[in-house]
Amino acid sequence: MEFNKPRGTRDFLFDEMRHRNEVASSLRNVFENYGYQEIKTPLFEELKLFTTKSGEEIIDQLYNFTDKSNRELALRPEITAPVARLYLNELQKSSSKPIKLYYYGSCFRYERPQKGRFRQFWQFGCELIGAKSPEGEAEVIAMCNDSLDKIGITGADININHLGIIRGLFKHFNIDAATQREVMVVIDKGDKELLEESLIGENPLIDSEELNQVLIKLIDLVGDKSILKDIEELIKEYEEPKDSFEELKQLVETLNSFGVNNYTINLGVARGLDYYTGIVFEVYIPELGAQKQVCGGGTYSLIKVFGGEEIESTGFAFGFDRLMNAIEELTDQKELGSHIDVYIAPINEEVRPKAFEIAQLLRRNGIACDVDLNRKKFKKLMNHANNLKVEKVIIVGPKDLEENNVTLKDMNSGEQDIISIDSIVNTLKEEE
Template sequence: MELQKPRGTRDFLFDEMKERKFVENTMRKVFETYGYQEIKTPIFEDLALFTLKSGEGIIEEIYHFQDKGGRDLALRPELTAPVARIYLNQLQKAPRPIKMYYFGSCFRYERPQAGRFRQFWQFGCELIGGKSPDCEAEIIALAAHCLEELKLEDYQIHLGNLGILRGILTQDGVSADQQDQVMAIIDKGEVKELEKLLEELKLNEESKNILLELIGLQGHREVIPVVQELVKNYPDATKSMEELEELLVMLEAFGFTGYTVNLGIARGLDYYTGTVFEIYVEGLGAQKQISGGGTYNLIEIFGGEKVESTGFAFGFDRVMESLKIQKTQPALKSRVEVFVAPISTETKLKAFEIAQKLRKNNITTDVELVGRKLKKILSFADNSGAKFVVLVGARDLEEGKITLKDMESGDQEQIPIKNITSVLLDRIKTSE
């Protein structure tokens, strides 16, 4: 029987894990610079947590099962709902705004294809109880800051405001459920299907034309007057337009001007209430979106009070793919800096002692564990990327010394054992 990994999953070996860890740590550092604290949630949750948020239809798209106690559970398909549960369970009395971030794997039972896997990773954050558009401006600036630190090029941040579209529909008597249908179609970019639905909803001709024009608008600050003129007879839409304009001013205060106003962004989820944004990277094909988020009121759906929240998540795997395509992957560090090699069996214990001393001084160190001859030890050490080899010989030990070999130059020198740590720390620092 040949054992294979499950369909839609991947194995990550050494170099790839180093690259992923570098990106993870870079994002983690930026998030914490903005005052966010990390949380972890269970990989599986009650199934009801996700059906309450997304409806019963999501059951067909996720991994769900009954445990031995007959409880209906599901592997988490995303991390926003677990964050809302954490807030309801433990953080309702915490001072606001609450800033938290997460990194973890999620699971979807869907057909694997380019850029889509059944197990994937998300790195994101939620800001609960803040004020819009202040929170939205900071979160969008945070997302851009992460990509700048990773030196990712040619990314585009598109942002819109659902309140503008919903304001028009509400004024024409379109129900909340019907509005959700409209948003889902806009999210798919199906203009013909949208026109058909608006006809079925008997939206008046002026509102229909304005809506269709709005979702096709893209640009910078120059689109604002155009939108203002289009929605001037819709008070709720006008109010949302003013919020969007304020957001753009705040983004510039945060030092970010590389946005595109795109009122065709709908996110397709009914709990989003105002600002929404998505980040695209060309070159990824149909899966060019690497991030998405916005302002939502999910807490209320789960039975809590009405609390405005803003959040977003990077599709971590798509960020990795973007970096790979752009050839901006980080330079990988060697597996170890030092390799300790006993020349003979009788010096093996002393070699272990030296290796452990170096490790306790934060020098990445490997030691010969197989009993190879010196020539093969040096070949292995070279393949491991070690900058230096500590040769531990019986005659040197009698004199209280070891031989240090520089693997790049090939030079060797004897140094006192008592000085080995300080000498290597100095040499490693010089070689960086």
């Protein structure tokens, strides 16, 4: 009988896990450097947590099930909603604001797998709860930027938008909610021709010629902070978008103070969801093709959606697997050395107990080592050590042992020294 892993899942072997752990650890360093603390939430939650956030339709893309007590549950498809729940359950009344937390864990979506998209995938993200925009937003974006830097990704595009600007325009022109959503969906696709077709083609979604023209010009404005004045010019006639525009302007100024300059202002970033209230941002890595988005986030009022007190939250999440793809695509992977420092090879049966003693001596002193567990012939042990790419081998043989010595062999140069057992630890540590 043969077993296969479920569709859309992966096994990770030694080297890949080492790479992934290395990247995760870099991200942890950056996040903790910004004062964030790690949390963990359950892999499954009540189904309604996710349907409340995103609507009943997402059940199609959830792994949901009924447990033996008839509870409606679902594997988490993302971690923002669980974090909001955790905040309401545990932190709302007890923690002084702002709260900075981060998470790293896997999520599950029932979707068609393809490049950079799996049914089990990992998200590494953060939430800043209860900080005043735009400084909170600026710091979050700065941390995102530093994270990419730290893991060696250059050339990523950070795209920033403030949804309030377009929403303000909608309000000014009295556009109903359904139409707004339709237009946002088209905007989110980032297809300029499609947008023009939808707005000024045969059957315009919006019946205001004036708004259509403004929208098309706005979406076309993509660039650095110099485009702010063009945006201002376009919307100067209207009262409703002004506050949001001011916030965007302040964000840009604050980003400057945080030392972040390599971003793009792009009013085409929509992120669809109704609960986003302020800025939104996405990070793209063009080399990744169809699944180029590696990060998404923004400011939202999800907690209010869940029945908590109104509070400003800003967060983002990296698609961890896509980051790994990007690293593979954009950087030279450095060769991984052996996973152990030393291999201990006993020459015959009699000295094997001594080899175990030496192994434990090294391990207790923080030196990672392996020792023969298979009673193999000495020659095979050397072969094995070579396959492990280990740099040093300690040869334990009766002749040396008479003087309480062992032979330390350097596998790269082939040189070997006879050293006393008492000096092994120090000798190995010096050579680190």
